[in-house]
Amino acid sequence: MPVPEATPAGSGQAHRATPQVEEPAISARGVRKTYGEGEVAVHALRGIDLEIQPEEFVVLLGPSGSGKTTLLNLVGGIEPASAGEIEVSGRDVTELDEEGRTRFRRETVGFIFQFFNLIPTLTALENVELVAELGRGADRSAEMLERVGLGDRLNHFPAQLSGGEQQRVAVARALAGGPRILLGDEPTGALDLETGRTVLSLLHELSHELHQTVLLVTHNASIARMADRVLRMRDGSIVADRRNPAPTSAEQLDW
Numbered sequence: 001m002p003v004p005e006a007t008p009a010g011s012g013q014a015h016r017a018t019p020q021v022e023e024p025a026i027s028a029r030g031v032r033k034t035y036g037e038g039e040v041a042v043h044a045l046r047g048i049d050l051e052i053q054p055e056e057f058v059v060l061l062g063p064s065g066s067g068k069t070t071l072l073n074l075v076g077g078i079e080p081a082s083a084g085e086i087e088v089s090g091r092d093v094t095e096l097d098e099e100g101r102t103r104f105r106r107e108t109v110g111f112i113f114q115f116f117n118l119i120p121t122l123t124a125l126e127n128v129e130l131v132a133e134l135g136r137g138a139d140r141s142a143e144m145l146e147r148v149g150l151g152d153r154l155n156h157f158p159a160q161l162s163g164g165e166q167q168r169v170a171v172a173r174a175l176a177g178g179p180r181i182l183l184g185d186e187p188t189g190a191l192d193l194e195t196g197r198t199v200l201s202l203l204h205e206l207s208h209e210l211h212q213t214v215l216l217v218t219h220n221a222s223i224a225r226m227a228d229r230v231l232r233m234r235d236g237s238i239v240a241d242r243r244n245p246a247p248t249s250a251e252q253l254d255w
Ligand SMILES: Nc1ncnc2c1ncn2[C@@H]1O[C@H](COP(=O)(O)OP(=O)(O)OP(=O)(O)O)[C@@H](O)[C@H]1O
Pocket: 035, 036, 042, 043, 044, 062, 063, 064, 065, 066, 067, 068, 069, 070, 071
């Protein structure tokens, strides 16, 4: 971590009166990711520098192939970086081996994907419990399912739920273990407008309540209007980074 400047030389202070600087929730320095080698090498990330503060709600936009999923996977410890440094919640993710990344993911990160990724042979409640048990938080599985409006569907299997309901289970699952960081890859990509709004609205409200930091990938620029901050990627680089002075609520979005 960058350490705040020490007191000026010669001040002779035993106690450093440095202000409490909060660590970024996510910080990336010179992050690169290359798939393959030589002539077939694909440079998915070409040097990412980024700091995301705790409790920020950040939307990541960019054309197909620009590196959005890759960046999310690196931040979430799904894949290792080829170069550079990533710190998430004070942990140096780039130093971790496979086992360390698995533990880090379970303890620190919640994921929401485009196609829900629920386990078909488990009920809604069991799907959420599975992840909650792996994490470190108290088991709030049933409570989280209540919160996303599925308290009466706990014992239904994914095939018995609509797409929007399955995604609400996935939101409950991502939040149940109490992760510090929430990563979403096109979580509304497979949903219609109304359902997408409901899911986003729940995500926004619950993550705020749980003091989580959110990084959300989308193709849909109108979702950016609800973000505190909007990043744009192109060809493996971040090409724009702007703060949203007045985020709108999910209900007010149209797309
Ligand atoms: N496992 C892999 N092996 C080889 N190349 C890969 C792999 N994963 C991603 N890539 C390449 O890395 C680049 C970035 O891919 P990435 O999936 O991050 O893009 P994206 O911005 O998420 O795109 P989309 O909006 O289509 O999901 C692309 O050129 C892609 O083909």
